[in-house]
Amino acid sequence: MSKKYYFAVDLGATSGRTILGTLADGRLEQEELTRFPNNLIETGGHFYWDIYALYFEMIRGLKEVAHRGITLTSIGIDTWGVDFVFIGDDGAILRNPMAYRDPHTFGRMEEYLEEVVSQREVYDITGIQFMNFNSLFQLYAMRKDANSAMKMAEKVLFVPDALSWMLTGEAVCEYTIASTSQMLDPRTGDLSEKLIESVGMKRSQFGRMVQPGTQIGVLTEEVQNITGLGAVPVIAVAGHDTGAAVAAVPAKNEQFAYLSSGTWSLMGIETKDAIINNRSYELNFTNEGGIEGTTRFLKNICGMWLYERCRKEWPEEVRQLSHPELQGSAMRVEAFRSIINPDDKAFANPPSMIGAIQQYCRETNQPVPETPAEICRCIFDSLSLRYRQVFGWLKEFADFDINVLHVIGGGSLNKYLTQFTADACDVEVLAGPQECTAIGNIMLQAKASSDVADIWQMRAIIANSVEMVPYHPSGDKAAWDAAYEKYLTITNQK
Secondary structure, three states: OOOEEEEEEEEOOOEEEEEEEEEEOOEEEEEEEEEEEOOEEEEOOEEEEOHHHHHHHHHHHHHHHHHOOOOOOEEEEEEOOOOEEEEOOOOOEOOOOEOOOOHHHOOHHHHHHHHOOOHHHHHHHHOOOOOOOOHHHHHHHHHHOOOHHHHHOOEEEEHHHHHHHHHHOOOEEEHHHHHHHOOEEOOOOEEOHHHHHHOOOOHHHEOEEEOOOEEEEEOOHHHHHHHOOOOOEEEEOOOEHHHHHHHOOOOOOOOEEEEEEOOEEEEEEEEOOOOOOHHHHHOOOEEEEOOOOOEEEEEEEEOOHHHHHHHHHOOHHHHOOOHHHHHHHHOOOOOOOOOOOOOOHHHOOOOOHHHHHHHHHHHOOOOOOOOHHHHHHHHHHHHHHHHHHHHHHHHHHOOOOOOEEEEEOHHHHOHHHHHHHHHHHOOEEEEOOOOHHHHHHHHHHHHHOOOOOOHHHHHHHHHHHOOOEEEOOOOOHHHHHHHHHHHHHHOOOO
C-alpha cells in the first residue's frame, strides 16, 4: 500500500489538536501538527465555545499541510458531545454555541420530565443516560428562556457537524454525535420527531443523518483558496470523541469491555443492538451510537476530575511533584481507609473538591483524609471500586463472556489506578493506546477510503501500531472483596 495521509481534528473540552496520520504497510503513524486551547467564554451570564477560533485552528493546521506539499486523502473531525450551533437562513452562524457546563439547564431537566415527556418515555425512546446538559434539555431551557438564536435558526448542527459545514457547506447529522443528544431513537436510527417537537423544533432543521465513514463533501473553493489545498474530501468519522476512541480499541474479538479513562471515565461494551429495559433504566446506562451499526452500551463515571481538582488546590510544593511521585506516595498509605462514591452529586462541581471529599467521609463516619497522599489514595481506591461495580453490571447485561478490559485514553498511563482496576475487577487489563480518539478518527477515514476493509482489520492495524501494557490481578482478591463490601455499605447500595 502506498502511503496515504489523513488529517484529523481532535477537539476536547479544554484543548484541541490537528494530527497528520499516515497509513502504510499495515502500520499507522501520527504526527501532531498543532495544539491549542479550547477556552470557555463567559459573557452575559452564560458560557460559550468560540466556534470561530476552532475553525481558525483547523485552517492553521491545513495551511501547514499545504506548506509541506502533502496531498491529503481526507479530513475528519471529532469533538465532545451534546453541544450545537444555530445557523440562520442566510447561512450565517447566529451565535457562538452555548457550553454544556452553562447553568441555564439547572433544574430544567426535572421540569421537562415532569411537565413535557416522562422520564421513562424519554428513556424508552432513546436509551440515553439522564444528564442535565444533554441537548434535549439544553433546547428545552433555551425555549423557556426565549433564546433569540433558537427562534431564528434554520439549521441546528452539532459541533463536529458545524465545523464540517464550515469547511464544505454541507449540513449533516452524524450518527454518533446525534446519539449524545438524548433525541435519537436507536431503533429507527434517526432523531425522534416527538422529542424534537417537544422542544419546539422540527426534524427538517437538523441535517441529514449519516453514518461514520460517510463523505460529507469536499472543501469549498473559499477554503481551498485560504489553505492552498485542493478539493479534499471531508469524512463524517465518529464525530463524538468517545465514539472515535472506542472505534480504536485494539481488541481481537467481541469479548471485551472498555474503559475510556480521562477527566470522565466511560466504561462499557460494544453491542449489536441497544439495550433498553427495566434494569438498564434503573441503573441509568446509556446507549450511544457506534460504528458499523454497533451500540456503545456504557456508563459515565466521574473519573480523574476528582484528582485534577484536588491537585489544583494543593500547595505549590505538592503541585510541583510529578504525577508518579505524588501517586507513589499514595501507595504508601493505608489502603481502603476512606472510600467515597465518585458519582455522588457532592463531587459534580464543588467549590473545594478536597473539602467535599473530607465532608463525605465525616458524614459516613470514616477517617477523614488530610494529606495529599491520603486524598489521592481515597480517590484511586474509590474509583477502582466503582469500576468493579459497573463492570459487574456490564457482565450482567452482556450476552458474551468478557475476557479482557481495555483501558484507553490518558488514564491508561496511570499504572497505579490501572493495576487497581485489574485487581478490583479481577480481569486482565490491557492499557493503551493513549491517543485513541485521534487514532479512531484517522482509521475511520482510512476505512472510508477503502484502505481498511472493516472494524476488525482496523483494530488489527491499531494493535500492530501501538504498545499495550498488560496488567493482571495481583492475587489480593479477598482484600478487594472485603473493600467492595465496605464500598457498598458506605454508599448505601447493599
